Amino acid sequence: MTRPASPKPKYLPFGSEAGNGQPRQPAAPPEPPGGPGPALTPQDLYLFNEGSHVRLYEKLGSHPATRDGQAGYQFAVWAPNADYVAVVGDFNGWDKGANRLAPVGSSGVWAGFVPGVTNGTMYKYHVAAPGGFTAEKTDPFAFHCEIPPKHAAVTWDMGYEWHDDEWMAGRGKKIAQDAPVSIYEVHLGSWMREADPPYHSLSYRDVAPKLAAYCRDMGFTHVEFLPITEYPFFGSWGYQTTGYFAATSRFGTPQDLMYLIDTLHQAGVGVILDWVPSHFATDAWALAKFDGTACYEHADPQQGFHPDWGSFIFNYGRHEVRSFLLSSALFWLDKYHIDGIRVDAVASMLYLNYSRKEGEWTPNRYGGQENIEAIEFLRRFNQEVYQHYPDVQTIAEESTSWGMVSRPTYAGGLGFGYKWDMGWMHDTLRYIAEDPIHRKYHQNDLTFRMLYAYHENFVLPLSHDEVVHGKGPLWDKCAGDEWQKYAGLRLLFGYMWGMTGKKLLFQGGEIAQRREWRSEESVDWHLLQHAPHEGVQRWVRDLNHAYAAEPALHELDNQPGGFDWIDCADANASVLSFVRRGKTGEELIVCVLNFTPVPRPGYRVGVPSAGFWKEILNSDAGLYWGSNLGNSGGVFAEPTAMHGQPFSVTITLPPLAAVFFKGRG
CATH class of the missing domain: 2.60.40.10 (Immunoglobulins)
Known part of the structure; x- marks a missing residue:
């Protein structure tokens, strides 16, 4: 039963005489008397x-x-x-x-x-x-x-005693352009669940030691969480946000999430937050029509409603909305010690006609398709983040050929630190789905990337979006019989880790999960009792550790000096070879990739220098469940020029395999 209002209000409104119940409307409230509390100045x-x-x-x-x-x-x-x-x-x-x-x-x-x-x-x-x-x-x-x-x-007190001072002092170097950045993309509701019915998701605190230990063992440098900003529908995976300053309470309190991040930091693992300023949930109790009008969303449905996702789009031209979103981004960096922000669906923000037919979108003031207000917001977002937190990175999920996404705003760019290379992802997954007998006709799917590889600071993503909605798991995307699928997946990872660009892999891919990701179920950890799955996991672990240990594999990821083709033209054999270099050039890594199930003994490859070339990685090794063909630890270069190189080596090239050799520059 609703009780009547008291004769005297039980509040002290800013700008009123205390207790008289008649609020004035000054230009701004006075400094509050009588004690602490934030003052609206x-x-x-x-x-x-x-x-x-x-x-x-x-x-x-x-x-x-x-x-x-x-x-x-x-x-x-x-x-x-x-x-x-x-x-x-x-x-x-x-x-x-x-x-x-x-x-x-x-x-x-x-x-x-x-x-x-x-x-x-x-x-x-x-x-x-x-x-x-x-x-x-x-x-x-x-x-x-x-x-x-x-x-x-x-109401909530956000106090927490952090223990990650050592991490925070040096974290900028761990996600810099010359660092080995290997990101493990995680959905907290499904990475690992309770072992007994009803198989609830683990809490922030319960998952903390398990995830930290796993990432450290596997060599992942960072975890990227699918959105943990509060959201009403579990099946949206967090991408239909309602709380831009609230961590989802499904897994615990704000302090519980801080504990998880603190634990990861103490294990030497950074944390990237998936953040969604591109659209928000339409639930009537949240941001939508907040005061009966379009406060946060654009009032024009051609600009304010997303036809694909059934959600509202922010009005980036409204000053207060920009303050709201900028504050949200800095909030997570401030209160939760987040090390990076990955911005979702940037393309949908940049284009007024994104996913709209002719007549369904409103041109900008110049008659173009570009969302000028959103572009200005993204630039301002990056400026503010890097001004206040120069040791973090922003990452754009941008799926078009928009230029200079990861270039500074002062040079005309959007100002992001990194951009997902969606083109590489689509080209590569299309290629590995081809029957090996036909791959010689599609070699350009793998080589095309190097025509644009240095236009942006790229992250190579194999994300959650590629293993849902009927797309199948990574394992099943690989052509061939069962053995070839495992070998093909190891080859895919070898190619990914050998190429320029930082790495991102969604949970379950590293153990060759054989079904699509389901947000209501745990990763199929039981598969690790079987040798082929344990072999793929071991291969990813060894790739990560080699990637971190070898400067040639990461220092010049986004600079032309870090990569050269040795031979990208052997399409008939579906073989690629290239060399990776670090800043000093003293140590080199040569990667040779065989995309057919045909072993190739006596295969000759040009190399830049003489001496012994040590075989440091071979995806066909028996411990990875391969056929165990290899080169007995390495080969010596011969003074026979080939592929434009002054020396060459003769190797055994295993079937559907990636082989890495280390030599001196």
């Missing part, structure tokens, strides 16, 4: 309305405060079209008349203080607007929320 409101505030999470939302000796929480929310906003929750019986907030000048912000509210209290905002609109909304700046499908915000 004129500068805050100016920057917010200008689109330049990058720390809004310190001012909007709910924060513990003291006013006139009373402890409680300060609440502040943006609802520019509202004519009534109140905070409702456990503390007032969800009574919309009990704790009204006051408008703060013309900023669109409503704010107030409620005494007696403590940490862990559920709340929402009751919003009413002209035209009869009323709704109870979850706080856009909530740090914590109820476990879905419930969706109330929860």
Whole structure:
């Protein structure tokens, strides 16, 4: 039963005389008297309305405060079209008349203080607007929320004692352009589940030691989490976001996630967050039509609604929305010690006609297809991230040929640190699906990449998107019988780790999972009792460790001096060979790849220098479940010029195999 409003409001609204119940509307609230708590200053409101505030999470939302000796929480929310906003929750019986907030000048912000509210209290905002609109909304700046499908915000203290000082002091070098960056893409709800029915997902704290130990053993340098920002529908994998400042409560509290990240950092593993500023969920209790109008989304459905995903698109031209999104990005770097942000679906932001037919999109002011406001936002996002956190990286999932994605904004680029090489991914997966007898007609699928390899700072991704929705697992994409599929998968990984570019592999690929990824089920860890699966896993482990140990395989990943073809023209044999170099050029790695199931003894390859070329990796070795053909540890170069090289070696080239040789420059 709803109780009537008290004669005197149980709040102290900013800009009001304490207790008189008649709020004024000053240009900005005064400094709050009587104790600590974040103050909304004129500068805050100016920057917010200008689109330049990058720390809004310190001012909007709910924060513990003291006013006139009373402890409680300060609440502040943006609802520019509202004519009534109140905070409702456990503390007032969800009574919309009990704790009204006051408008703060013309900023669109409503704010107030409620005494007696403590940490862990559920709340929402009751919003009413002209035209009869009323709704109870979850706080856009909530740090914590109820476990879905419930969706109330929860007041929360974000304090945590970190133990990752050593990692934080040197983390920039671990994700730099000349570093070995090998990313393990993880969906926390399905990486590993409880061993007994009902097979629940592991919590942040339960998964922490397991994931940290696994990544360290396997040699992955970073974990990239599919979105862990709060989301209502588990089947969206986090890409339909509702809470841009709240870690999903499915797996625990904010401190539990901090513990997971802290544990990974102490194990020497970085953390990349998948972040989704491209669109958001349409749930009525969240951002959508927040005050009865299009606050966060673009009001024009041709720009504000995504036809593929059934979600709303942010209005990047609205100043307050830019402040909101910039603050979200910096929030995760600040409060959670995130080491990198991967921005999802950048292409959908860049193009006004993305996935739209003629007549379904609105051109920009120059009549073009480019989303000028989104471009400006992305540039500003990268500028702010690198200004405040120069030791992290931003990564774009951008699937078109848009130029200079990972080039500085001052040079006309978007300013990202890295870009996913989606072209490489599609070309390579198309190639390995071909029957080996036909591959000689498709050699350009593998060689084309080197025509553009240095246009961007690339990450080579084999991501979750390639093992769902009927696409099948990586293992099944490889042509041939069962043995050839395992050999082909090892060859695919050998080619990927040998090529220029940082690496990204989705969970399950490293153990040759034989079914599509299902977000409700664990990785099939039981497969590791079988030799072919354990062999693939061992191969990925050895590739990662060699990649980190050999400067030639990573130092010049994005510079032309780090790669040269030896022979890319032997299409009849479907063989590729190339050399990798590091900064000093003292040590070289020659990679030879045989994409047919035909062993090739006596195969001659040109090499840059004389001496002994040590075989350091061979995907056909018996310990990987290969046929165990090889070169007895290495071969000596002969003074016979070949492939434009002054020397050459004669090797045994195993079937469907990648062989790496190390020599001196």
